Amino acid sequence: MTTTESSTSPVAPHPREEAEIAARVKALEAMLIEKGVMTTDAVDRLAEIYENEVGPHLGARVTAKAWTDDEFRSRLLADASAACAELGIGGLQGEDMVVVEDTESVHNVIVCTLCSCYPWPVLGLPPNWYKAPAYRSRVVRQPRAVLRDDFGYEVPDSVEIRVWDSSAELRYWVLPRRPAGTDGMSEEDLAGLVTRDSLIGVGQAFAPGHSPGH
Numbered sequence: 001m002t003t004t005e006s007s008t009s010p011v012a013p014h015p016r017e018e019a020e021i022a023a024r025v026k027a028l029e030a031m032l033i034e035k036g037v038m039t040t041d042a043v044d045r046l047a048e049i050y051e052n053e054v055g056p057h058l059g060a061r062v063t064a065k066a067w068t069d070d071e072f073r074s075r076l077l078a079d080a081s082a083a084c085a086e087l088g089i090g091g092l093q094g095e096d097m098v099v100v101e102d103t104e105s106v107h108n109v110i111v112c113t114l115c116s117c118y119p120w121p122v123l124g125l126p127p128n129w130y131k132a133p134a135y136r137s138r139v140v141r142q143p144r145a146v147l148r149d150d151f152g153y154e155v156p157d158s159v160e161i162r163v164w165d166s167s168a169e170l171r172y173w174v175l176p177r178r179p180a181g182t183d184g185m186s187e188e189d190l191a192g193l194v195t196r197d198s199l200i201g202v203g204q205a206f207a208p209g210h211s212p213g214h
């Protein structure tokens with residue numbers, strides 16, 4: 001099947017889109033509270049958890065362990081949700097996670113073309129660009145160009161790029177390559193090199209000495 005640029009160009013984002021969505025969310029929340037389906041406290045607690053407690057630092061921890069423990073790495077690639085549970089990491093939107101491993105010859109990128117499915121337990125809530133129609137439509141057709149133009153990440157031509165489309169059933173994330181020059185580093189220091197973008201596949205892990213605070 002062939003596609004043309006013009007037939008699949010994403011529609012320009014509507015300026016009121018975000019405000020409209022926020023208003024709808026507020027209305028829905030108010031209705032669910034009024035009907036007794038949930039409480040304000042529960043909503044606030046959930047927002048707090050995913051804003052402050054759950055985030056890419058957890059995915060970084062899992063990654064650092066996989067880099068230093070081959071058996072754990074094998075279990076992570078075989079069943080990511082079960083391997084994360086070993087570290088006490090799991091929960092909402094993380095029931096069926098699949099980890100895809102970057103190698104010398106393959107680079108992986110994740111997207112949800114339909115909406116914004118994302119592995120919350122290891123990455124927290126998705127960034128806005130991940131939910132944007134522009135990323136969702138273009139990264140599938142032109143991953144190399146999107147990584148270069150939008151993220152400043154140049155993937156060598158010799159490396160194949162695989163794009164994984166997440167869904168409500170399967171949520172992918174990436175095991176990035178361990179940076180060179182990190183032999184003998186502690187798991188904690190290695191975790192400090194893992195970026196959110198590297199877990200999505202739109203970037204790579206920091207080289208030693210390049211991460212903030214190191």
Ligand code: FE
Pocket residue numbers: 112114115116117118166167168
């Ligand atoms: Fe989705």
